[in-house]
Structure formats: C-alpha cells, structure tokens
Amino acid sequence: MRKPLVAGNWKMNGSRASVTDLLGGIRAGIGEIPKAEVAVCPPFPFLQMTEEALRGSSIAWGAQNLCTEPAGAFTGEVAGSMIREFGCTYVIVGHSERREYYGEDNQVVARKEAMARERGLVPILCVGETLAQREAGITSEVVADQLDAVLELSGVSAFGKTVIAYEPVWAIGTGLTATPEQAQEVHAFIRGRIAEQSADVAAGVRILYGGSMKPDNAADLMAQPDIDGGLIGGASLKPNDFLAICAAAHASC
Numbered sequence: 001m002r003k004p005l006v007a008g009n010w011k012m013n014g015s016r017a018s019v020t021d022l023l024g025g026i027r028a029g030i031g032e033i034p035k036a037e038v039a040v041c042p043p044f045p046f047l048q049m050t051e052e053a054l055r056g057s058s059i060a061w062g063a064q065n066l067c068t069e070p071a072g073a074f075t076g077e078v079a080g081s082m083i084r085e086f087g088c089t090y091v092i093v094g095h096s097e098r099r100e101y102y103g104e105d106n107q108v109v110a111r112k113e114a115m116a117r118e119r120g121l122v123p124i125l126c127v128g129e130t131l132a133q134r135e136a137g138i139t140s141e142v143v144a145d146q147l148d149a150v151l152e153l154s155g156v157s158a159f160g161k162t163v164i165a166y167e168p169v170w171a172i173g174t175g176l177t178a179t180p181e182q183a184q185e186v187h188a189f190i191r192g193r194i195a196e197q198s199a200d201v202a203a204g205v206r207i208l209y210g211g212s213m214k215p216d217n218a219a220d221l222m223a224q225p226d227i228d229g230g231l232i233g234g235a236s237l238k239p240n241d242f243l244a245i246c247a248a249a250h251a252s253c
C-alpha cells in the first residue's frame with residue numbers, strides 16, 4: 001500500500017512575514033491525517049524558518065532544486081548536503097520550470113536525482129509533456145526519455161527511493177487540469193515503464209500528479225489507482241486550499 005504524499009511547491013513566492021503565516025496556518029490546521037504524508041517546499045532562504053516552524057510536527061519539508069555537484073566553485077548553487085543540514089526530507093528535481101527556463105536537460109536532471117539520493121534526500125522527480133508534445137501524440141516518448149535518463153544513470157533501484165511527479169506542462173498554473181483519466185493513463189504508463197525492469201519497485205513507487213490540482217478536483221484525481229498524491233503549486237500558498245487537498249489524500253486511502 002503506497003502512502004499518498006501531498007507536497008506544496010511554493011516556487012519563488014513568499015516573504016518572512018507571509019511564510020510565517022503560511023507555516024503557522026498549515027501546522028495549526030493539519031489535524032490528524034495519518035494515512036497521508038504532507039510536505040512543503042519553500043524557497044531556500046526560508047528553509048531555516050521552515051525547520052523551526054515545523055520541527056516536531058507531522059509535516060515534512062524540502063527544497064526546490066539542488067546542484068549536480070557536491071561542493072566547490074559553483075557560484076549561486078546550493079549543495080544537497082546543505083539542504084540536508086536544514087532538516088529537509090525532499091528535494092524537487094527537474095521541474096518543468098527548471099527545464100524550460102534554466103536549460104536543465106534529462107541528463108542534468110538525472111545527475112541531480114542521483115546527487116539527492118547520495119545526500120540522503122528523497123528526490124521528487126518531475127516529468128511531463130508540453131502542450132505541443134501532447135498534440136503531436138508523443139507524450140509517452142517524452143516521459144519515457146525523462147525516466148530512462150534516470151534508469152540509465154542509476155538503475156531501477158533509484159525508483160525505490162524516489163518520488164515521481166507527473167506534471168503536464170500545459171496544466172501548470174493555467175487552471176487547465178488533466179482529467180483524471182488523462183492523468184491516470186500517463187501514471188499507468190510511468191509505472192509500467194519501471195515495471196519493465198522491476199515489478200516490485202514499480203509497485204512501490206509513488207507517482208504524484210501536479211498541474212492545477214485544487215480542492216475541487218483533488219479527490220477525483222487521487223481516486224485513480226496510479227495517482228498517489230499531488231505536487232501542488234498555486235493552491236499550496238493558501239492554507240485552507242492546501243489543507244483541503246491534504247484531507248482529500250487522506251480520504252483517498
């Protein structure tokens with residue numbers, strides 16, 4: 001039985017004041033939802049505040065990116081070991097915004113995925129197609145290439161310690177959500193791709209959906225057999241919306 005995970009990706013949003021309010025609101029409202037795991041991923045400068053606010057709670061936290069390299073002359077980069085020092089459990093790798101705006105290709109993302117695990121972090125590996133790729137009928141090929149880069153570098157055992165997030169790029173921040181059936185089709189494809197190498201690993205890997213997940217569509221998405229939670233952008237900045245999605249994950253079990 002896979003425990004669903006709801007992870008909030010705050011992207012480049014927040015201030016000391018708003019992060020204090022957001023963390024306080026989430027911690028105060030989370031209640032008892034033992035069947036689901038919850039995490040938040042703030043920008044780097046807020047990790048210490050997050051650690052202080054959430055330590056001792058049931059809520060985990062993570063970062064949104066890490067460097068491919070362990071340490072050294074990489075100005076502006078942040079190492080996995082540094083992220084770990086702030087108590088992070090998770091780190092997002094290969095988000096489509098990193099791929100699109102910062103030129104991260106499948107090989108770079110695979111190296112980040114490996115570095116995260118080496119440093120004791122659980123990567124949340126983002127995959128997904130653009131609208132043009134979906135319309136060209138190549139969604140499976142695109143997602144397969146994204147997965148295969150990790151399989152080739154690290155082997156299938158990587159997915160024993162990694163969470164996957166399927167995020168159709170056309171659904172991110174647009175208000176357009178993949179239908180539960182559209183999402184399930186790709187989630188099943190992802191699990192099947194991993195099952196080609198290990199049925200056990202495939203059965204255990206958590207595959208989150210991301211892309212305009214909101215309180216009003218979360219339950220239907222998470223009712224799908226291969227959807228194991230969500231990677232939430234916009235709605236994770238509103239405590240009540242985020243908490244409602246967390247409750248839906250708990251109820252989906």
Ligand SMILES: O=C[C@H](O)COP(=O)(O)O
Nearest residue numbers: 009172173211212233234
């Ligand atoms: O990482 C989160 C995704 O990019 C989804 O963002 P969104 O919920 O604002 O569409």
